[in-house]
Every structure is written in C-alpha cells, then in structure tokens.
Amino acid sequence: MFEQDAIVVANDNFAGQYYRLVMKAARIAPHVQPGQFVHIRIPLLRDALLRRPFSIYQAKDDTLSVLYKTVGKGTHQLARIKPGQSLSVIGPLGHGFSIPTSREILPLLVAGGYGMAALYILAERAPRPGIVFVGGRKKEDILCESEFRALGWDVQPTTEDGSYGIQGLVTHPLREQLQQGAKNVRIYACGPTPMLKAVGDLAAEFSVEAELSMDEHMCCGVGVCLTCVIPVHAENGWEYQRTCTEGPVFDSKAIAWEVMS
Amino acid sequence: MNWSVRIGSMVMPNPVTVASGTFGYGVEYARLLDLNQLGAVVVKGIRLGPVRGNPTPRTVEVASGLINAIGLQGPGVDGFIEKYWPFLKTLKVPVIINIWGCTLDEYVEVARRFDALEGVGALELNVSCPNIKEGGAHFGTDVRLLEKVVSSCRKATRLPLITKLSPNVASIVPYAQAAEAAGSDALSIMNSFPAMAIDIESRRPRLANITGGLTGPCIKPIAIKLVWEAARAVKIPIIGMGGIQCAEDALEFLIAGASAVAVGTANFYEPQTSLRVLEGIREYMQRHGLEDLKSLVGSVKLPRV
Numbered sequence: 170m171f172e173q174d175a176i177v178v179a180n181d182n183f184a185g186q187y188y189r190l191v192m193k194a195a196r197i198a199p200h201v202q203p204g205q206f207v208h209i210r211i212p213l214l215r216d217a218l219l220r221r222p223f224s225i226y227q228a229k230d231d232t233l234s235v236l237y238k239t240v241g242k243g244t245h246q247l248a249r250i251k252p253g254q255s256l257s258v259i260g261p262l263g264h265g266f267s268i269p270t271s272r273e274i275l276p277l278l279v280a281g282g283y284g285m286a287a288l289y290i291l292a293e294r295a296p297r298p299g300i301v302f303v304g305g306r307k308k309e310d311i312l313c314e315s316e317f318r319a320l321g322w323d324v325q326p327t328t329e330d331g332s333y334g335i336q337g338l339v340t341h342p343l344r345e346q347l348q349q350g351a352k353n354v355r356i357y358a359c360g361p362t363p364m365l366k367a368v369g370d371l372a373a374e375f376s377v378e379a380e381l382s383m384d385e386h387m388c389c390g391v392g393v394c395l396t397c398v399i400p401v402h403a404e405n406g407w408e409y410q411r412t413c414t415e416g417p418v419f420d421s422k423a424i425a426w427e428v429m430s
Numbered sequence: 431m432n433w434s435v436r437i438g439s440m441v442m443p444n445p446v447t448v449a450s451g452t453f454g455y456g457v458e459y460a461r462l463l464d465l466n467q468l469g470a471v472v473v474k475g476i477r478l479g480p481v482r483g484n485p486t487p488r489t490v491e492v493a494s495g496l497i498n499a500i501g502l503q504g505p506g507v508d509g510f511i512e513k514y515w516p517f518l519k520t521l522k523v524p525v526i527i528n529i530w531g532c533t534l535d536e537y538v539e540v541a542r543r544f545d546a547l548e549g550v551g552a553l554e555l556n557v558s559c560p561n562i563k564e565g566g567a568h569f570g571t572d573v574r575l576l577e578k579v580v581s582s583c584r585k586a587t588r589l590p591l592i593t594k595l596s597p598n599v600a601s602i603v604p605y606a607q608a609a610e611a612a613g614s615d616a617l618s619i620m621n622s623f624p625a626m627a628i629d630i631e632s633r634r635p636r637l638a639n640i641t642g643g644l645t646g647p648c649i650k651p652i653a654i655k656l657v658w659e660a661a662r663a664v665k666i667p668i669i670g671m672g673g674i675q676c677a678e679d680a681l682e683f684l685i686a687g688a689s690a691v692a693v694g695t696a697n698f699y700e701p702q703t704s705l706r707v708l709e710g711i712r713e714y715m716q717r718h719g720l721e722d723l724k725s726l727v728g729s730v731k732l733p734r735v
Contacts, residue, residue, distance in 0.1 A: 395500045
C-alpha cells in the first residue's frame, strides 16, 4: 500500500458513459495483484471529501489504468481531468483474486458491465485461457471484449435487450457451461451484487469454487472506518468483514447472503 | 521550542493526535505514515466483548462532511489485546485507548482490564457515541451519570483519564466541570453531532441506522465554540477535534483553548493530514516566535464589553 501523486497519461471516453483513465504510478503499479483497487482523490469536487475506489484494469511497469462509468458527481468530475494533471492515489488495496495454480483448471470469468475491468489482470496471469461470460443491459455495456480475445480467451457476451450476443442474463450461458462439465473449473466474478448472488447460487448448485469481487459503498479504503462491511460466516454464525481489506474478493461460500439486505 | 502536552502522567511529545474511530488500531495506517511522529495514537472504541456493529449502509457523504453509524464494531478487550496490542505496544508515542460500555459496571471493568495492561498511555472515556441505543450516549447527556462514570473509572485505574464529551447538550460547561470534578485529567471535545440524510428518490434514510453522527469540516465551527466555552470553565487540558483538515484549523482550536488537537475524518481521505498539521503548527510557531505552545493555548482576543 502506497500513497502517491500519479500523473494522468490519458482519460478517454471509449464507449457511452465509459472512460479509461491511465496514470503513471510507479510506486503502486508494480505491486498490483488481480482484483485489487486504487483509492483516488478527485479534485474539484467542492464539498465532497472522500476518495473514490476503482478496480485496477491494467498494470504494467510504472503505469496503471482503471475503467469507470460517469454515474455520480465524483466520476463526472473525474471525466474532466486532463492528461498531465496529477491525482492522489492510494493503492494497491484489498485482497484480490487467487491465480489458478494449474493448467488443469478451466477459469470461468463472469462480469457484469465494467466488472470486466477487475478481471483483466487475472486473465493475463492465468496459466491458461478460459471463458469470459460478460453481461450488460445493452451492447455498449459490453467492454474490453477484444482485449480478452487478444489474450486467447473465449468471450461470450449477453445483453438483456438482445442488442448484442445472447439475449438474457449472464448466468444463462454460465449455467449451460456448468451443465457441460463442472469438474476442474473455477469461477471468478465481478459485477453488481444481484449478479454475484446468482453466480454464487450456481457455484453452490454445481459444487464449484467461486471467488466474488463484492461492491460495497466505501469510505477510507484502508480498513479503519468499517463502512464497507458485508456479513461473512464465522465461528459464532456470522460477522461483518471489510470489503476493502478482507475483500473485495470473497469465497462465495463464506458470504452470509441470508443476512444481506 | 516546547510543544509537548501533559495529561496526568502521560506526556504527548507534540500536540497532534487522531480521533478515535478514524484511525482503526494504528496498524492500518502504519504503512502510509510514521506513527511515531504523532503526539499519541488513539484507537477505536473498545467495550468488554466483541461488537458486531450496525447494518449497512453505515456512512453517507454529505456537504463537507460525513454521517456515520458504524455502531462501534470491535473485537472487545481480549480480541484487542490479542490482535492489536502486540503492534501498538512497540510504538514510542503514547497509545490512548478509547473505552465504552453499556453499564457503569462495564466501564469500570474495561478500565480495570486496561489498567492491568503494561504500556497504556491513557484511557479516553467514550460517553458520547450517538449510534448505540442501549448505552454510551446517555452517560454523556446526563450530568449525574457522567459524574458517576468518570468517578467510578477514576477509582478503577491509575491511568490518566480523558472524557470525550458530547456536543448534544444545551451547554457543555456543566459537563466539562462535572468530568473535571470527578477526576478526569483531560477532556476531548467533541464527538460527532447527531444527524440524518434522506434519499429523495426512495424517500428512505441514507443510513440503515436512520440517524448517525456528523463529522468533518462542516462541524468545525461548532467544535471551536464548544472548546472555547469549556476552556474558560475548567483547568484541565482539552483535546480539540472536529473537522480539522490543516494546520490553520488546528491553530484555531489551540487559540480557542485546546491544549492539543485530534485529526478525525480527514484521515479517511488524506491519511497524511495529521503530520501536515504538525508541520504547519511548527512553521506557525517559528513565524510568530513562539517558544512554548502553551502561550498560544486559549489566547483568543475577545472584544471588550
């Protein structure tokens, strides 16, 4: 974990409301593990004080990038940042995905929207390519398809409106894949919580290991404020654990879904 | 240049510490800053047993502030000693343990347990957390209960006691005086301010707990006023806190009457704040030729009436 001023190299709108922010962050970039995040202080936010967390998309040498969608005042201001400006960044943060230990294991990645970003480094470092199931509401929500294909991965897009790929939810092709064979596969997922819950249910049904990157409202990002907690099974039933520290990636079996509101 | 601060038998090497609940148990920030440069480290509130805490959402960002209702999640005395004390006891600066309970007996028991622990700098009595229904806050908004909890803890420990007061009272003066009379060695002013935020689309409260405690720069002027009022009413030192983001904010607290300051919510977004505040105070003292920080404390110049 480091705090540094990162210099913005690029901040481009590449589809719809989606942006890619590339930064020189020599202290942070070399230490990034798959599924980790950075905590960025966005300038010009007037009276909003907190940093915003972003999954790390790519990290190479002294450079790292994140993908984001302009959804709130933080991301709208971030979109106005120009190359050459500096941003205070803390990272890499959190407990990320495990990297498959053997070529025997077929990795199945499941992404909802820009959840794709959190899975790229895992795809890059996995000992063998697998299948990426990526879902979105419409075509423009399907991101980074060519980047994953370039790594040799099979990308299976689904859209809810049928404007691209298979029409339906991302869990439909995932279920078909698991029905074909659920031995020696492992699931890694990032996306909205209902999707993660559905993926966790499928993993349980087919007795497959699944690692889920949980998205919780976050404040300090380093484990002190206890904002971003989720219920996790523990000795005495369950306890709250921090998405920023014990997570964002949790074993799907560990999550106490029955407690989550 | 002297800027050390004495609280009972504890000496803070400088006047800048952190607010309980904004700094975890120190270890979380140890990789981002040198904790030994602080005046003291204050840990998150601890009661006798483990506490699960409130449901989520637990915090909401508001204009120039943050409302939180964490619910004092924590490991309890034994969990704290096992998990966090081995690191904390290696620090060269004092460690202040923030303690709370749901009953008078629990406060006393927690105080006893930490009295028996070698190396604790001081105990800070949290009588003012707004987010715990069954206890805590009512000790801070009833003068007699406050007097009782402080005097009972006073008998239970030889450690310096700091009483953290609630802003949620008509006048802080009787509370400050009651804590002093009951044997408190210092006061922390102030805890968070009761507050609420509503999502206008869903019309639901933005915190699962409905209400929470407001912190951050938006509460600073309230805290300055409370410190000023309390400082004129008691002789014991005050640790001033509430929205400190920079040295100028801290200096305002010192001039109002605080002997030391604590950085709180700013730790969440700028973890280096406490050290920057310290450096800024040093520069101010040099620029104004101040040999001893005490000459600044409570030096506010009031208009003649």
